[in-house]
Amino acid sequence: SRRHDVVVIGGGAAGIAVTASLLRRRGDLDIAIVEPAEMHSYQPGWTLVGGGVFSAAITRRPMADVIPDKATWYAAHAERVDPGAREVVLGDGRRLGYTRLVVAPGLVIDWGAIEGLEATLGQHGVTSNYRFDLAPYTWSLVQSLEKGRALFTQPPMPIKCAGAPQKAMYLSCDHWRRQGRLGDIEVSFCNAGEVLFGVADYVPALEHYIDRYGIETAFGHRLVEVDGPSRRARFAVKDAEGEREVERGFDMLHVVPPQKAPAFIAASQLGNEGGWLDLDPETLQHARHPAVFGLGDASGTANAKTAAAVRKQAPVVAENLLASLDDKPLLAAYLGYGSCPLTVERGRIVLAEFGYGGQLQPTFPRWVNDGTRATRRAWWLKAKQLPWLYWNGMLKGHEWLARPARRHADRDDTQTARG
Ligand code: FAD
The missing domain is CATH 3.50.50.60 (FAD/NAD(P)-binding domain)
Incomplete structure (x- = not known):
C-alpha cells in the first residue's frame, strides 16, 4: 500500500477546501484526495439555476481544475476505512495508508x-x-x-x-x-x-x-x-x-x-447512532479515532449542512490536524456556523446565519445587512459575490472572514491526538 501524510476522502466543497487550507499552511505535506467524480459542482448555485438566474454550466468545473496541484488525486471511491491499520481501501482494491485522515464524502440523496x-x-x-x-x-x-x-x-x-x-x-x-x-x-x-x-x-x-x-x-x-x-x-x-x-x-x-450518511462511515466504525461521522463538535476530530478528522455534510455535528459551514470548518480542521501531527493541543474551535440564503423573491434574500443551538452568527453588522429581513444586499451577495468567493477563495485555501475561534489550552489534554 502507498502511504500519505494525509488522505482526504471526497473532493467536494469540504475535501477541496480543507486540502487547499492544509497546503497553504504547510506546502510540503503529502496529501492524497480520493474522489471518483470527473466534475465538481457548486451546488448552492442550483437554486438559482432552477430560478432562471444562473446557467447550469457555471455551476460545474472539471475536478482536475479544482484539485490543488500539490495533491495526489486517486480517481476512485473509498470503499471503507480501517482505522486500526490506518488505511483506506479503494473501490478498485488499492490501499492507502495515512498518518491523518479527513473524511469528507458529503451525504447520499435517497x-x-x-x-x-x-x-x-x-x-x-x-x-x-x-x-x-x-x-x-x-x-x-x-x-x-x-x-x-x-x-x-x-x-x-x-x-x-x-x-x-x-x-x-x-x-x-x-x-x-x-x-x-x-x-x-x-x-x-x-x-x-x-x-x-x-x-x-x-x-x-x-x-x-x-x-x-x-x-x-x-x-x-x-x-x-x-x-x-x-x-x-x-x-x-x-x-x-x-x-x-x-x-x-x-x-x-x-x-x-x-x-442519509454514506454507508461506509458506519461500516468503518466511524459513525454515530444515525450513521453520520462521530466528531467532537468543536475540534472536528473523531470522537474515538484521534487520527481521523471530518467536515462537511457527512458530519454528525448539529450545524446546518451548508457550504457556508464548510467555509468555517476547513480552517479548523486544517489547524487542528497539523497541531495533532505536531503533538500539540487542538486550539481551533468550530462554533457551528452555517448559512442559508433564503431566496424569497428575485432580487431579495433572507440571509440566515446561525451556529449551534440556533444562535445567530451574522457576518455583517445590522446596518450593513439585517439577516432577519429580506434584503437586496443579501441577493447581491448570493448572486454576484458568493460564487466567485467559492471558486477563488474557499477552494484555494483563502480564509477571509473564516478565522477559527480559540479554545482554552487547559481544556485540551484529552483532545490532543497521540501517535
Ligand atoms: P459535496 O460537496 O456534496 O461533495 C462530496 C464529494 O465526495 C463528492 O464529490 C462525491 O463524489 C465524493 N464522494 C462521495 N462518496 C465518496 C466515497 N465513498 N469516496 C470518495 N469520494 C466520495 N450551501 C450553502 O452554503 N448555501 C446554499 O445556498 C446552498 N444551497 C444548496 C442548494 C442545493 C439545491 C443543494 C443540493 C445544496 C446546497 N447547499 C448550500 C449545500 C452545499 O452544497 C453542501 O453543504 C456542500 O456541498 C457540502 O460539501 P461536502 O464536500 O461535504 O459535500
Missing part, C-alpha cells in the same frame, strides 16, 4: 426512498433542484405552467441546505406573480416537519412571503410515492388526528428526497 420517483424524474412535471441535470427542468416547468397545482416537498431533517426546498418555491411563485399567473396556480408546501424553518428568528420574514404568494402550508406531510403519468403524489400524514395517507394531484412537483 432518491429510491420515494416509490416511483426515479422513473419519472425529469418528465411529467416532476423535478428537483437537488440534481445538476434537473435544475434547468425546474425553470422550464416554471416558465411553462400557466395554471393548475404546484407542490413543493420537504423531507425529514437532516438535509443539506434546509432552506432549499422553499427557496425553489418562492422563486417559482415570484415568477408566476410577475407574469400575473399566480392567481391561477395553487401552490402547496408539503413539509414532513412541523415548522417553516428551524431557527425561529427567520420565520416571520418567511411567513410574510407565504402570505404574499398565497401558499398553503401542509406540515407533517411526507412524500412516499409519485406517479408521474397520472400526476399524483402520495403522502404519509401525521397530525393531531393520527397517521394516514393522502393523495394530491399536481401539474408541477418539486421533490427534495430524504438524505
